[in-house]
Structures are given as structure tokens and as C-alpha cells.
Amino acid sequence: MTGLMETFIQNRTMVQPHHANNLQTAHGGNVMKWMDEVGAMSAARFSGNPCVTARINRVDFERPIRVGDVALIEAYVYEAGRTSSHVRLRAYREDLAEDEREKTTESYFVYVAVDDDLEPTSVPELTVETADGERLYEAAVEGNGDGE
Template identity: 70%
Template structure:
């Protein structure tokens, strides 16, 4: 069994000109890629297996991340099935000089754990042992059902 808090992963990507679009903000495809990578790391940390993206829930780009700022991505597993892993993933823009963060994008991905033959393989049971973990799981379950 793996605890929710053990799956929590954060990463940062500096938004450089080659990541930008014509408006000098992060291209949405790059933000999705970064979210997918961090989400997969969280799923793999949970499953102890290679995990591949199976589904991406609605993805809303609420505000841009300007070139020169940092994309701050965090993810955690909030639910699991037999071989599937549900991960909540959020992106924020971060000004490293002021430490100011503002949420820009949020989504819920489903990953599937696969074995060496690339076939679905079982994942462990998710445990939630802390109050913070319980709050994070509850928030994700509520938001996944349309409250976001």
C-alpha cells in the first residue's frame, strides 16, 4: 500500500522563448506535456510500475504563464482501481523573484500501470494516513465530479 502523500510531486519548468507562442506566453501543448510528465511520475511512484496516460479529463487554461516566469506543476494520486491510477495535476505560474504563484491550469489524468509486456498490471491500494492527505483526496474527488 502507498500513502497519498508519498505520491505528491512538484516540479518547475522555466518558460523560455522556445516554449512560447505568438503572445509570448507558454504554449498550451508545452504546459500539457509538463503536466503529463509530472502526473506520470506521481502515478509511477504510487504503482511501482511504468504508467502510461489513458485519459485526460477536461483541461481549462485559466490564465497564461508569461515567457520568463516559471511553470510550477504539482500532482498526486487521489484514487486507484485495479490497474488504473487517478492523478490530480495543477499548473501555476510562479515569479521566482517575488515567490508569487497563481493557478493557471488544472486537470485530472488517468494512468494505467503496465508490465514489461506492456499489459495492464495491478496497482496497490491507496492509503490516506494524514489530515492533509484526506483533504487533498476529498478536494480531488469533489472536483473530478464537476465541482471545479
Template identity: 65%
Template structure:
């Protein structure tokens, strides 16, 4: 069994001009790619297996991330099936000078654990052993059911 808090991954990507659209903000495709990579890391920490993306929930880009800011991405596993792993992902725009953050994007990804033959393989049960983990799991389940 793997504890939810062991799956928590936080990562930053500095938004550079080559990541931007014509409005000098992060291109949505780059944000989605960064979220997918961080989500896969979380799923692999949970399962101990290689994980591939199976599904992406609705993704709304609520506000832009400007060139020079960072995309601060948080991911954690909140549920699992036989071979599937559900990961909540939140992206925030962060100004490193002021440390100010505001949510820009949220989504729920499903990954599938695969073995060395690239076939689905079983994953462990998720455990929730702290108040913080319980809060994160409840927020994810509520958000998933509310489609972000």
C-alpha cells in the same frame, strides 16, 4: 499499500522563448506535456510500475504563463482501480523573484500501470493517513466530479 503523500510530486519548468506562442506566453501544448510528465511520475511512485496516459479530463487554461516565469506543477494520486491510477494536476504561474503564484490550469489524468510485456498490471491500494492527505483527496474527488 502506498500513502497519498508519497505520491506528491512538485516540479518547475522555466518558460523559455522556445516554449512560447506568438503572445510570449507558454504554448498550451507544452503546459499539457509538462503536466503529463509530472503526473506519470506521481503514478509511477504510487504503483511501482511504468504508467502510460489513458485519459485526460477537461483542461481549462485560466490564465497565461509568461516567458521568464515558471510553470509550477503539483501532482498526486487520489484514487486507483485495478490497474488505473487517478492523478490530480495543478499548474501555477510562478514569478521566482517574488515567489508569487497563481493557478493557471487544473486537470485530472488517468494512467494505466503496465508490466514488462506492456500489459496492464495491478496497482496497490491507496492509503490516506493524515489530515493533509485526506484534505487533498477530498479536494480531488470534488474537483473531478465538478469537472475542474
């Protein structure tokens, strides 16, 4: 069994001009790529195997991340199936000079663990053993609009 908090991962990327659209904000495709990579790391940490993206629920882009800001991506597994990991993902923009952070994007991805032959393989049972883990679990279940 693996605890929810063991799957929590954060990663930061400085948004550069080559990440941006013509409005000088991070291109949505780059934000999704960063989210997918961090989500796959969280799912792999949970399963102990490489994981592939099986589904992306709606992606809510709430506000932009400007060139020069830091994109902070947070991910954690909040549910597990037989071979799948359900991961909550949130992106934030950080202004390091002003010490500000605000949420910009949120989504829920599903990853499938695969073996050396790239065939689906089982994942462990997910446990929630801490108050922080319970808080994250509740937030994920409440925030996921399709009931997963």
C-alpha cells in the same frame, strides 16, 4: 498499500521563448506535456511500475504563464482502480522576483500501470493516512467534474 502523500510530486520549468506561442506565453501543448510527465511520475511512484496515459479529463486553462515565469506542476494520486491511477494535476505560474504564485491550469488524468511486456498490471490500494492527504483527497474528489 501506498499513502496518498507518497505520490505527491512537484516539478518546475523555467518558461523559455521556445516554449511560447506568439503572445509570449507558454503554449498550452507544452503545459499539457509537463503535466503529463509529472502525472506519470506520480502514478509510477504509486504503482511501482511505468505508467501510460489512458485518459485526460477536461483541461481548464485559467490564466497564462509568461516567458520568464516558472511553471510549477503538482500531481498526486487520489484514487486507484485495478490497474489505473487517477491523478489530480495543477499548474501554477511563479514569479520568482516578486515571490508570487497563482494557479493557471487544472486537470485530472488517468494512467494505467504496465509490466515489462507493456500489459496492464495491478496497482496497490491507495490509503489516506494524514490530514494533508485527506485535504488533498477531498479537493480532488470535489474538483473532478465527472464524479471520479
